Amino acid sequence: MSDQSVDYHPMWAELGLDLPSHDALLGAVGQLFGDAYLTQENRPKGMDYLNFVLSEVHGLRIKELDDFRKAGGKVFGTFCLYVPEEIIRAAGGWCVGLCAGAEFAYDQVEQIMPRNTCALIKSFMGFKLAKVCPYIESADLVIGETTCDGKKKAYELLGEIHNTWVMELPQMKRPQDLEMWKGEIRELVKKAEEITGNTITAESLRASIKEVNDKRRALQRIAAACKADPAPISGKDRLLATQVAFYDDVPRFTQMMNALADELDQRVAAGEGVAHKGAKRVLVTGTPMALPNWKLHDIIEKAGAVVVAEEMCTGSRYYQDLVDENAATLDEMIDDIAEKYLDINCACFTPNKGRIDDVVRMAKEYGADGVIDYSLQFCGLYEMESNGVESAVREAGLPVLKVTTDYSMEDVGQLATRVEAFLEML
Numbered sequence: 001m002s003d004q005s006v007d008y009h010p011m012w013a014e015l016g017l018d019l020p021s022h023d024a025l026l027g028a029v030g031q032l033f034g035d036a037y038l039t040q041e042n043r044p045k046g047m048d049y050l051n052f053v054l055s056e057v058h059g060l061r062i063k064e065l066d067d068f069r070k071a072g073g074k075v076f077g078t079f080c081l082y083v084p085e086e087i088i089r090a091a092g093g094w095c096v097g098l099c100a101g102a103e104f105a106y107d108q109v110e111q112i113m114p115r116n117t118c119a120l121i122k123s124f125m126g127f128k129l130a131k132v133c134p135y136i137e138s139a140d141l142v143i144g145e146t147t148c149d150g151k152k153k154a155y156e157l158l159g160e161i162h163n164t165w166v167m168e169l170p171q172m173k174r175p176q177d178l179e180m181w182k183g184e185i186r187e188l189v190k191k192a193e194e195i196t197g198n199t200i201t202a203e204s205l206r207a208s209i210k211e212v213n214d215k216r217r218a219l220q221r222i223a224a225a226c227k228a229d230p231a232p233i234s235g236k237d238r239l240l241a242t243q244v245a246f247y248d249d250v251p252r253f254t255q256m257m258n259a260l261a262d263e264l265d266q267r268v269a270a271g272e273g274v275a276h277k278g279a280k281r282v283l284v285t286g287t288p289m290a291l292p293n294w295k296l297h298d299i300i301e302k303a304g305a306v307v308v309a310e311e312m313c314t315g316s317r318y319y320q321d322l323v324d325e326n327a328a329t330l331d332e333m334i335d336d337i338a339e340k341y342l343d344i345n346c347a348c349f350t351p352n353k354g355r356i357d358d359v360v361r362m363a364k365e366y367g368a369d370g371v372i373d374y375s376l377q378f379c380g381l382y383e384m385e386s387n388g389v390e391s392a393v394r395e396a397g398l399p400v401l402k403v404t405t406d407y408s409m410e411d412v413g414q415l416a417t418r419v420e421a422f423l424e425m426l
């Protein structure tokens with residue numbers, strides 16, 4: 001999974017990685033990627049960039065982070081959409097989403113947290129304990145957030161072994177909650193300034209708002225192209241684009257994704273797609289799919305359907321809303337950021353009707369034939385919300401399949417059978 005001509009082992013060793021375990025992880029991810037991605041036909045040429053990024057996910061990108069840090073830059077690791085990248089970048093820092101999409105070192109994890117913890121939390125803790133994630137080892141600060149109970153408590157454990165700071169997220173969206181959240185964003189401004197040694201100014205924040213909005217606009221273009229039948233890009237490839245958005249260099253990624261979106265527009269105009277016209281179209285909603293979790297998309301698309309959209313944090317929740325770009329003062333910009341981020345529809349909020357409305361609206365907009373509601377096992381929030389999603393989607397006249405799974409590959413056969421039966425009845 002990295003450029004064979006460059007030996008990154010000295011860099012990984014300097015970061016403190018456990019080299020044999022890390023080699024094993026890279027081998028496994030390379031195998032997964034080959035099976036899920038490189039077997040696809042008729043992919044857009046623009047995907048070459050993402051193939052390259054993935055092949056260098058622990059190589060060149062880590063080298064860029066390393067060079068940045070050696071020149072005095074600071075890297076901030078995050079696990080959740082609620083941490084505003086705009087603030088970090090306005091302070092001159094770089095933001096990276098941390099790996100949490102594969103099973104690793106669960107035996108060590110289960111010594112410090114219950115077995116029945118969701119795969120995402122076990123995964124990030126496993127990566128940290130086994131010393132196989134160069135992103136977390138490059139992070140000068142990990143910023144956590146009080147979303148679900150599992151994450152909240154996991155950040156306490158992480159805080160014992162890594163520099164960690166936690167943002168308090170309200171769980172309702174009343175005016176007083178927004179005021180509290182604005183205060184938290186202002187605390188983040190102070191923290192980012194303290195870690196980087198730089199002051200956030202109206203100019204630097206205005207520039208970073210525009211830069212991050214541009215990234216979201218590029219992803220919106222890719223998503224919008226998938227309203228066409230046939231869809232010009234597979235769901236798997238679109239998911240990869242969103243996953244990479246969390247850690248790639250922002251201006252470069254935006255430029256490459258706009259080039260990909262241009263190509264998709266041409267494909268749509270020419271009636272070209274990845275599956276045949278009339279192939280079954282599926283909307284997926286639920287818990288985020290962190291890199292390298294491609295399991296469900298792979299099953300759906302290998303069964304001949306196409307995933308046309310994701311209502312999830314590695315999907316529309318990440319890019320559908322922008323921060324207002326018209327604020328005049330630093331204070332107004334911070335308020336606008338708070339408002340935009342509080343609009344995200346995570347199941348940790350009560351009520352969370354906005355998510356259900358989005359699922360129904362998106363299913364119509366993208367011409368979905370059915371919806372698959374995906375929950376990670378032991379995620380009480382999304383599993384609890386699942387019945388509400390199901391009734392709203394059924395009321396809108398579409399069938400729903402509820403899937404609860406984790407990162408293991410043991411249930412792939414069983415899941416494939418359920419997905420195939422679901423696709424047949426669409």
Ligand code: BJ8
Nearest residue numbers: 080081118147148287313346379
């Ligand atoms: S904004 S969805 S990224 S919290 S799956 S760890 S909720 S027990 S990931 Fe999430 Fe932010 Fe919300 Fe999005 Fe807990 Fe559930 Fe595990 Fe989860």
